[in-house]
Amino acid sequence: MHAELVCFEARCRARFPITEVFYTCPRCGGLLEVGYTGVLRPVGTLREVWRARRMNDAPLDRSGVWRYREIIPFLESYDRVVSLGEGNTPLLSAPRAAEYAGLDRLAFKHQGYNPSGSFKDNGMTCGVAQALRLGMKRVGCVSTGNTSASMAAYASAAGLQPIVFIPHGNISYGKLAQALEYGARTFQVEANFDEILALVRTCADRLGIYLLNSINPFRIEGQKTIIVEMMEQRGWKPPHWIVLPGGNLGNTAAFGKALREMLEWGLIERLPRLAVIQAEGAAPFYELMRSAERGALKAVGQPETLATAIRIGDPVSWPKALHEVTNTGGQVEKVSEQEIADAKAVIGQCGIGCEPASAATLAGIRKLRAAGVIRPDADVVAVLTGNLLKDPDYIYRYHTGQLQTPRGEAIHSTFGNQPEVVPNDPDKIAAVLGQ
Ligand code: F0G
Numbered sequence: 390m391h392a393e394l395v396c397f398e399a400r401c402r403a404r405f406p407i408t409e410v411f412y413t414c415p416r417c418g419g420l421l422e423v424g425y426t427g428v429l430r431p432v433g434t435l436r437e438v439w440r441a442r443r444m445n446d447a448p449l450d451r452s453g454v455w456r457y458r459e460i461i462p463f464l465e466s467y468d469r470v471v472s473l474g475e476g477n478t479p480l481l482s483a484p485r486a487a488e489y490a491g492l493d494r495l496a497f498k499h500q501g502y503n504p505s506g507s508f509k510d511n512g513m514t515c516g517v518a519q520a521l522r523l524g525m526k527r528v529g530c531v532s533t534g535n536t537s538a539s540m541a542a543y544a545s546a547a548g549l550q551p552i553v554f555i556p557h558g559n560i561s562y563g564k565l566a567q568a569l570e571y572g573a574r575t576f577q578v579e580a581n582f583d584e585i586l587a588l589v590r591t592c593a594d595r596l597g598i599y600l601l602n603s604i605n606p607f608r609i610e611g612q613k614t615i616i617v618e619m620m621e622q623r624g625w626k627p628p629h630w631i632v633l634p635g636g637n638l639g640n641t642a643a644f645g646k647a648l649r650e651m652l653e654w655g656l657i658e659r660l661p662r663l664a665v666i667q668a669e670g671a672a673p674f675y676e677l678m679r680s681a682e683r684g685a686l687k688a689v690g691q692p693e694t695l696a697t698a699i700r701i702g703d704p705v706s707w708p709k710a711l712h713e714v715t716n717t718g719g720q721v722e723k724v725s726e727q728e729i730a731d732a733k734a735v736i737g738q739c740g741i742g743c744e745p746a747s748a749a750t751l752a753g754i755r756k757l758r759a760a761g762v763i764r765p766d767a768d769v770v771a772v773l774t775g776n777l778l779k780d781p782d783y784i785y786r787y788h789t790g791q792l793q794t795p796r797g798e799a800i801h802s803t804f805g806n807q808p809e810v811v812p813n814d815p816d817k818i819a820a821v822l823g824q
Contacts, residue, residue: 501776515611534564541571603639612643636699645713666753742777
């Protein structure tokens with residue numbers, strides 16, 4: 390297979406060597422994606438090879454990203470790839486959550502089981518591999534917390550210097566702690582995600598920083614494997630719906646590309662529909678999809694949500710996401726802070742748990758189900774993007790009735806579970822339990 394950088398804009402489609410350090414098309418300013426030409430191995434053989442690799446001990450074969458390397462063939466050599474054991478995340482059946490949403494069944498593909506606790510690891514191992522191939526020494530990103538945690542881990546493991554830029558006061562401590570512990574230079578900027586992305590794009594060249602935001606097409610390649618692994622786990626039978634939260638919309642772009650390529654290459658026989666869920670206070674993509682002409686995205690100037698991972702008002706990958714959601718006959722929905730908080734508690738009650746942004750999926754499914762868009766007998770997979778422990782502060786506040794929306798309105802602890810203080814006395818504890 391031959392890999393190139395290809396402009397995503399249909400009217401341009403300019404092609405560039407895979408080793409160019411471009412984040413957008415130098416001709417038209419459009420987004421770039423990795424394009425492949427050539428012949429993929431026969432599908433039957435590929436499926437067997439991928440399955441057999443699970444039994445090997447070589448780190449590359451054990452990786453839930455590089456195991457599928459035939460579908461992300463942008464490197465000439467895998468010698469310097471750094472794997473931290475990414476991917477290999479479970480597909481978990483969740484009857485309690487299905488019932489809450491009004492579905493017969495529901496499964497969660499839980500990307501929070503990744504080494505740094507989010508789906509970013511699938512993409513980051515690829516982005517860092519490309520940085521090494523290009524001879525870069527320094528990598529950087531702006532982040533709502535998960536990209537920075539992941540980049541810090543992979544860059545440090547690869548011997549690169551990670552520099553992260555984060556919105557001051559608006560990322561969870563769990564994520565900030567990871568960036569510090571993994572050894573990133575961490576700059577807290579007094580601005581929001583969108584403003585800092587513009588800043589970082591301006592100074593990346595000057596500071597010799599290779600950008601590892603999801604605008605980087607190699608990150609998108611790695612995130613494709615989330616879908617490949619999901620299909621493998623399902624015996625290559627696509628669900629009716631794949632539901633994911635939308636922030637900067639890189640993951641939506643990745644899922645759509647994976648589905649397109651898998652269909653083209655004969656790995657699946659039909660496309661599932663993508664449903665992207667945004668938080669009400671940061672829902673520019675929802676508004677775009679609702680507008681009659683679906684022209685250009687109107688940024689939200691001051692995005693607000695307690696699901697800080699998706700607190701983004703000007704998502705970079707919207708042209709790709711628009712194409713992919715439309716191509717699958719998909720949907721975009723928005724959900725309130727209360728809906729996210731309650732859905733999150735229900736996912737917790739399944740013994741699964743996730744961070745707030747991930748819970749937007751269940752809240753969105755419930756809403757789409759109630760509106761009759763998703764049928765009760767539909768086969769639905771929701772992608773939980775981040776681990777429960779990313780944001781414990783939110784959880785404690787919810788269960789103790791202290792959670793408030795960014796505007797200061799109380800969030801009701803519908804499924805609250807308060808810790809109880811009990812005396813050091815077996816009889817009294819028995820009495821509390823009604824025995
Ligand atoms: N869920 C979680 C837990 C995230 O961290 C993000 C994005 C998303 C969903 C949305 O994904 O941007 O591809 O649409 N986090 C980025 C970050 C922005 O910096 O960690 P998206």
